Amino acid sequence: MKKIILQLFVLSLFSSAAFSQNSKTEIDEKVAELLSKMTIEEKIGQMTQITVTNFEEKGKPGVFDMVKLREAIQNYHIGSILNVPNPGAPTIQRWKEVITIINNESNKTRLKIPVLYGIDAIHGSSYTLGATLFPQQIGMAATFNTDLVKRGAEISAYETRASSIPWVFSPDLDLPRNPAWSRTWESFGEDAYLSAQMGVAMVEGFEGNDVGSKYHVASCMKHFIGYGSTTTGKDRTPSIIPERILRQYDLTIYQAAIKAGSKSIMISSGEINGTPVHASKHLITDILKKELGFQGVVVTDWKDIIYLYTRHKVAENNRDAVKTSVMAGIDMSMVPEDYTFYNDLLDLVNKGEVPVSRIDDAVSRILKMKFEVNLFENNIADLKDYPKFGSQEFIDVAYNSAAESITLLKNKNEILPLNKTGKILVTGPTANSMKSLNGGWTYTWQGENADVLAADKFTILEALQNKIGKANVLYTKGADLAIEDELEIQKAVELAKEASTIILCLGEKNYTETPGDISNLFISQSQIKLALALSKLNKPIVLVLNEGRPRLISDFEDKMNAVIQCYLPGNEGARALVDILYGDVNPSGRLTYNYPRHPNSLEKYNRKYTESLGDEEQNDDAQYEKSYSPQFEFGTGLSYTTFEYSNLRIDKPEINNTDNITVTVEVKNTGKTAGKEAVLLYLSDKVASITPEVKALKRFTKINLAPAETKTVSFTLNQKDLQFVDNDLKWVAENGTFKIQIGTLSKEFVLK
Numbered sequence: 001m002k003k004i005i006l007q008l009f010v011l012s013l014f015s016s017a018a019f020s021q022n023s024k025t026e027i028d029e030k031v032a033e034l035l036s037k038m039t040i041e042e043k044i045g046q047m048t049q050i051t052v053t054n055f056e057e058k059g060k061p062g063v064f065d066m067v068k069l070r071e072a073i074q075n076y077h078i079g080s081i082l083n084v085p086n087p088g089a090p091t092i093q094r095w096k097e098v099i100t101i102i103n104n105e106s107n108k109t110r111l112k113i114p115v116l117y118g119i120d121a122i123h124g125s126s127y128t129l130g131a132t133l134f135p136q137q138i139g140m141a142a143t144f145n146t147d148l149v150k151r152g153a154e155i156s157a158y159e160t161r162a163s164s165i166p167w168v169f170s171p172d173l174d175l176p177r178n179p180a181w182s183r184t185w186e187s188f189g190e191d192a193y194l195s196a197q198m199g200v201a202m203v204e205g206f207e208g209n210d211v212g213s214k215y216h217v218a219s220c221m222k223h224f225i226g227y228g229s230t231t232t233g234k235d236r237t238p239s240i241i242p243e244r245i246l247r248q249y250d251l252t253i254y255q256a257a258i259k260a261g262s263k264s265i266m267i268s269s270g271e272i273n274g275t276p277v278h279a280s281k282h283l284i285t286d287i288l289k290k291e292l293g294f295q296g297v298v299v300t301d302w303k304d305i306i307y308l309y310t311r312h313k314v315a316e317n318n319r320d321a322v323k324t325s326v327m328a329g330i331d332m333s334m335v336p337e338d339y340t341f342y343n344d345l346l347d348l349v350n351k352g353e354v355p356v357s358r359i360d361d362a363v364s365r366i367l368k369m370k371f372e373v374n375l376f377e378n379n380i381a382d383l384k385d386y387p388k389f390g391s392q393e394f395i396d397v398a399y400n401s402a403a404e405s406i407t408l409l410k411n412k413n414e415i416l417p418l419n420k421t422g423k424i425l426v427t428g429p430t431a432n433s434m435k436s437l438n439g440g441w442t443y444t445w446q447g448e449n450a451d452v453l454a455a456d457k458f459t460i461l462e463a464l465q466n467k468i469g470k471a472n473v474l475y476t477k478g479a480d481l482a483i484e485d486e487l488e489i490q491k492a493v494e495l496a497k498e499a500s501t502i503i504l505c506l507g508e509k510n511y512t513e514t515p516g517d518i519s520n521l522f523i524s525q526s527q528i529k530l531a532l533a534l535s536k537l538n539k540p541i542v543l544v545l546n547e548g549r550p551r552l553i554s555d556f557e558d559k560m561n562a563v564i565q566c567y568l569p570g571n572e573g574a575r576a577l578v579d580i581l582y583g584d585v586n587p588s589g590r591l592t593y594n595y596p597r598h599p600n601s602l603e604k605y606n607r608k609y610t611e612s613l614g615d616e617e618q619n620d621d622a623q624y625e626k627s628y629s630p631q632f633e634f635g636t637g638l639s640y641t642t643f644e645y646s647n648l649r650i651d652k653p654e655i656n657n658t659d660n661i662t663v664t665v666e667v668k669n670t671g672k673t674a675g676k677e678a679v680l681l682y683l684s685d686k687v688a689s690i691t692p693e694v695k696a697l698k699r700f701t702k703i704n705l706a707p708a709e710t711k712t713v714s715f716t717l718n719q720k721d722l723q724f725v726d727n728d729l730k731w732v733a734e735n736g737t738f739k740i741q742i743g744t745l746s747k748e749f750v751l752k
C-alpha cells in the first residue's frame, strides 16, 4: 500500500514575494490618498485602455487629432494607451514626442494622473525603429541559457524606456498543446518547467531590482490561462483543460513569474471548458488573485470584453459583458477603440450592480503600478540617458542569443561545418527575407515591413555572400511560400548543378494570431516540390528551417543531409546561422518541443506510457504501429564536438518526505572543438495513482567546455519536484521509486 503524502498546495503559495506584496508600503499610502480624492468617473477612466491609433487624424497616419485625445483624457479620464502609431515603428525621438503630447494632456487634468503607456515589446523593443531585435521566445528558450534570456529582457527594458514607455506586454507564458497554433513561437515551447524558468528570467530582466528606474519596465505575463491549448490549433478557439491539468502545468508557469514579482497579467482571449477566461471569476479572482496572491494589474486582451457578447455569446450585450468581466476580476479593459466600457461600467456602478469596492480594488492596483514604475516622477526619457540604444554591445547579445538558439537537428556524415572554399547554391523562399527571420510583432503587428525597416541587416543570402564572397554564392528563390512555380524550381535545379552544396531555406511567412492560422501542418506544397526536385541531383543538401512552428517535413527529410532549425532568430539571426554553417560558431541550441513526423501524431515528449507503446516492450506484437516517433524529440540538438556523460551519482538512494536529493554528473568534451552543452535532467515517477509521464524535465543548465575539459554538474531536487496534482487538486508525492535520467545515464531512488 502506498502512503500518500499530502502537501497543502496553499502552503507553497505563501512565497516571500507574495508576502512582501501584502505589506503596507509608502506606495500603498500614496495610492490610498490619491484614490480618496477621485470621483467615480475618474476611477473608471483609469480602468479604460485605448489604442493610440484612435487619436489619429483621419487619413493622416501618425498625426494626432487633439480633439479626440483631449476628449479621451479630459472627458473620459482614460488611464492607459497602448500600441504603435501608424505607420509603425517610431524612432525614440518620435516616441518621445508622442508620449510628451499625451503627457501634456494628462498634466492638464484635475489630479494630473499620468497615462500608462503599454507596448508589445515581444523580442526586444520591437515597435521602435533601430531597437535591438532578439530571436522570438521559442528561440530564446532553445538556448537553455537563462542568463542570456534575462540579459535580453534587460536590453529590451532599456530600449523600451528609451522610447519613454514603462510597460511591456511580455513575457508570453502560454503552453502550446497543438503545434499548429499560430503563436507557438511566442511561447517557450511545450514544457512547463522550462517555460517557468525562462519566464522568471524575463521578468527579472524587465523589472530588475527597481522597476521604477529609468532602465526597467513593468512586465505583463500573458495570456492567463490555457490560451495555447486550443483543440483545433486555430487561434482563439476553445480549449478543454481539466483543472487538474491546468494546475499541474499551466498554472505553475504563472506562479513562478508571479513569485518573481511580475507587475501585471493579461487574460487569455480563449475559453476553457465552455467559459471564456474573461468571464471566469474562478480563474481570475479565486485562483489568480486569492490563491496565488497576485497583487498586480489584470488587463484584458484586445476587445475581449466586447467579444464576450459579439463572439462568445455568454453576454446579452456590452453592459452585461462589462459586468461579468469586472466582477470576474478584470482591472483594466483593453477596450480599445471606443468608450462603451467606460459608459456601461459607470452606469453599472451608479445603479449599484458593480460595487465601488471592486472598482477601488482595480484602480488601486493600476495606481500602484503607476507609482511603482515611477510614472509620476519620470515618464519622458531624456535621450542622453540611453547611449547604448541599438549599440554594438546590445547587438552582440542578440547575435549570441541567436547563435545559442539555432539548433542542429541532423548532420549526416558530418557534412557540417562546410568548407569555405566550395561554391554553394542558396535557395528557398526564406533565403532572402528579413520578414521570415523576424516573424510577427516586428515594427508592426504582422511584421510585414521588416524587409524595408531592417534593410541594413543581413538576410541569410546576404550573410552567406558576406561570409564566402558573392562569387561563391549562387541564388534563386526556388519557390514561393505558397504559390507553386515550376520555372523557379527548374532554375534552382539548373543552378544546383554548378554548386557543391545546396543550402535550402524553407519555412514560413511572417504572422501572428488569426492571420497565422493554418489547416495543414505540412510545410507548403511549393516548398516540398522544391526539396524533392533538388534531392534528385544527389548533391548534399543542408535544410535550414526558418519557421515559427514545426511544419511537417517527413515527405523529404530523409533526403536531406543536414537539418538546422533557426526558428525566428531576429535581425542578427542570419549572421549567427552562417557562422554555424561554416563552423565559426559551434551550435548548442536544443529543441523545446517535439517536432512531429505525422499530422495525427502530436505527442509531447512528456507523454504517458500508452502514447509510446512503440518504444516499449509491448511492441513485440508486430501489429503495433510505432506510435511515438517524432521527427525530432524535445531536447534534440547536435554539436560539432562530442560530450561524454559519466559518474551519475545521487547523494541518497532513499529519501523521506522532507529530504532534498543532490544529483551530480560529469560531462567531458571528448572532441576537438570547444562547445556549449545544455545538460538536462529528467525525472520519472515509476508508478503513481495518476498515470505518470514517461519523463519530465526537472532541471537544466548550460555549460561551456574546452576540448578535453570535464565539468561536474550538480542539481538539487526537492519534494515539489516529486509531486503531481491529484484528483482532489492537491499537490502530492507518493512513496515509491523514481528514476533520474541525464543523457543516457540513469539512477533510481526511493521515496519512503
Ligand code: BGC
Binding pocket: 082, 083, 120, 169, 222, 301, 302, 513
Ligand atoms: C494579443 C496580445 C497583445 C495585444 C495588444 C492582442 O491581440 O493577443 O498578445 O498584447 O493584442 O497588442
